[in-house]
Amino acid sequence: MAIGLLAGVAGIATTLLLHGIEHLTYRYSFGSLLDGVDDSGHLRRAVGPMIGGALAGLGWWVLRRHHPVPRLSATIAARRPLPRLPMAIDAGLQVLLVGAGASLGREGAPRQLAAVFGDAATARWSLTARDREILLSCAAGAGLGAVYGVPLGGALFTISVLMHSWHPRVVGTALITSSLAVAVASPVTHLRHPLDWPDADLSYLFVGLALVIAPLAVGVGVAFNRITATSTTPSSSWTLIPGIAAAGLLTGVCSIWWPELPGNGRSILVVSVDSDLTITAALAILALKPVLTALFLRAGAVGGLLTPALATGAAAGSVAALALNEFTGLHVNTAAVALTCAAGVLAITQRAPAFAALFVWELAHPPVWLLAVFAIAAFAAHRIWRSSVRAA
Numbered sequence: 001m002a003i004g005l006l007a008g009v010a011g012i013a014t015t016l017l018l019h020g021i022e023h024l025t026y027r028y029s030f031g032s033l034l035d036g037v038d039d040s041g042h043l044r045r046a047v048g049p050m051i052g053g054a055l056a057g058l059g060w061w062v063l064r065r066h067h068p069v070p071r072l073s074a075t076i077a078a079r080r081p082l083p084r085l086p087m088a089i090d091a092g093l094q095v096l097l098v099g100a101g102a103s104l105g106r107e108g109a110p111r112q113l114a115a116v117f118g119d120a121a122t123a124r125w126s127l128t129a130r131d132r133e134i135l136l137s138c139a140a141g142a143g144l145g146a147v148y149g150v151p152l153g154g155a156l157f158t159i160s161v162l163m164h165s166w167h168p169r170v171v172g173t174a175l176i177t178s179s180l181a182v183a184v185a186s187p188v189t190h191l192r193h194p195l196d197w198p199d200a201d202l203s204y205l206f207v208g209l210a211l212v213i214a215p216l217a218v219g220v221g222v223a224f225n226r227i228t229a230t231s232t233t234p235s236s237s238w239t240l241i242p243g244i245a246a247a248g249l250l251t252g253v254c255s256i257w258w259p260e261l262p263g264n265g266r267s268i269l270v271v272s273v274d275s276d277l278t279i280t281a282a283l284a285i286l287a288l289k290p291v292l293t294a295l296f297l298r299a300g301a302v303g304g305l306l307t308p309a310l311a312t313g314a315a316a317g318s319v320a321a322l323a324l325n326e327f328t329g330l331h332v333n334t335a336a337v338a339l340t341c342a343a344g345v346l347a348i349t350q351r352a353p354a355f356a357a358l359f360v361w362e363l364a365h366p367p368v369w370l371l372a373v374f375a376i377a378a379f380a381a382h383r384i385w386r387s388s389v390r391a392a
Contacts, residue, residue: 002121003139004177007114008184011146014095014110015188021099022263025052034267037101037259046252049262052100053248053301057241059093060300064236069302072112073162076136079129082119087112094303097244101262103251103292105304107144114143114181137162138173142181144306149189153359154178160352206373209332210340213320214380217344218388220286220316221381224309225349227290228297235300243299251292258284261292264304265311269342272314273335273364279322286315309349310342310360317341336373339364343374344381353378 023029025048028036037045063069067086075082091109098106118139122132137158145154155174163170182189235243251262258281260267268285271277277285293308317338324330324337339360346356357375 001176001180003114003118003135004142004180005184006117006121007110007139007142007177007181008146010114010117010143011110011181011185012188014091014106014113014143015147015185017092017095018099018106021052021096022101025049025100032267032270033263034259034270037255037262037267042256045255045259045262046249049101049248049252049255050245051248052097053102053296054241054245056093056097056100056102056301057244057299059089059096060234060244060302061236061238061241063089063093064234068236069234072108072115072140076115076133076140076162079133082116082136084116084120088116090302091116097248097296097301098264098303100248101251101255102244102248102296102301102303103261103289103308104264104296104301105307106147106264107304107306108302109304110143110147111140112143114139114146134163134170134173138170138177141174142177145178146181146185147189148359148363149182149186150359150362151175151179151182153355153362154181156352156355156358160355161350206333206336206340206370207376209337210373210377211380213317213337213341214344214377214384216316216320217313217341217377217381218348218384220313220341221309221345221348222385224290224312224345228294228305228308230294230297234302237300240300244296244301247292247295247299247301250295254288254292258288260285261288265289265307265314268311269314269339269364272311272318272338272342275318275334277315277318277322277334279319279326282315282318282322286312286319289315305349306346310346313342313345314338316345336366336370339366339370340373340377344377347378347382348385351382353382 022033026036026040069086069090091112094109098104115136141154141158145151155178158174255261289312321332321334321337343356343360347353357378360374361371
């Protein structure tokens with residue numbers, strides 16, 4: 001229980017800090033990040049992410065010169081001690097960068113901070129190495145669940161992505177910690193965006209579309225992985241300051257025409273499910289989102305890839321749905337197709353189709369039957385991808 005409560009606190013802390021930085025960067029008081037970007041001037045759109053990138057780069061340069069920050073999942077799996085203070089500072093810098101508009105996911109920071117809190121709380125407990133691994137993995141998954149309000153998604157992230165285990169002890173601990181974290185953080189993360197979904201009698205059509213769209217999801221997911229892949233250790237050179245600032249400036253300039261680009265990708269999901277994108281805009285976002293994400297990573301930044309991949313998949317699904325409606329005379333629901341493709345892409349990038357389907361459904365809360373559609377797309381895409389890897 002203590003791990004879940006602390007993960008919820010980590011979710012609250014990172015969410016409040018993120019929103020504060022967003023409001024400061026784009027100078028708005030109410031509404032979403034997309035509202036803030038829409039209402040800001042062109043100069044603020046361009047310069048805001050650049051300044052945030054320079055400050056985050058400066059922080060990472062100072063931090064990495066004295067304390068290397070290892071990857072959280074690898075450190076937990078290897079059962080090595082967590083460098084608590086460097087990881088906590090690194091999490092804060094991630095929030096700073098994403099809040100300023102960087103095209104990176106926000107989920108890495110609460111995962112790290114939750115694991116740091118959990119490690120500090122359990123330091124004096126008599127735990128075996130396996131028990132510690134389970135608890136810290138559950139803390140990380142619960143941190144993700146807390147910021148997105150997805151208790152089952154957070155638990156399944158621990159089970160299928162971090163632990164790769166369905167042992168009853170892992171499953172039970174993951175469910176308890178993630179549920180508690182979401183409950184603790186809910187006063188801060190309770191906002192929901194109203195979505196317009198198709199009628200239930202269209203479910204059979206979407207089951208077919210899920211199978212048809214799976215190859216598209218595979219292509220987009222593989223391309224996203226290749227574009228954002230980086231095998232190098234994050235730079236500790238001073239060049240990461242101008243590098244991250246330049247990536248921020250490019251993101252800001254692009255946001256003058258496409259205000260959905262700044263941030264982790266939630267803005268893209270919003271316009272995708274609201275069917276507010278044109279084919280041209282969806283194609284531009286589909287091309288730019290992974291490229292901008294890769295530029296931040298190559299410059300030396302650290303951040304999540306979960307929501308950028310999700311947003312890229314939603315943009316691809318929007319392109320497919322809009323093209324079908326425009327050129328074939330069909331009338332498919334853009335929101336459902338966008339999230340179906342997003343689930344397929346996430347299944348490729350996370351290599352966890354069950355998590356991908358449940359996370360997308362729990363994030364958006366569409367009708368229950370769409371969970372089956374998302375699952376079909378995710379498992380079909382994952383199967384196609386695995387078959388292609390084996391054939392190669």
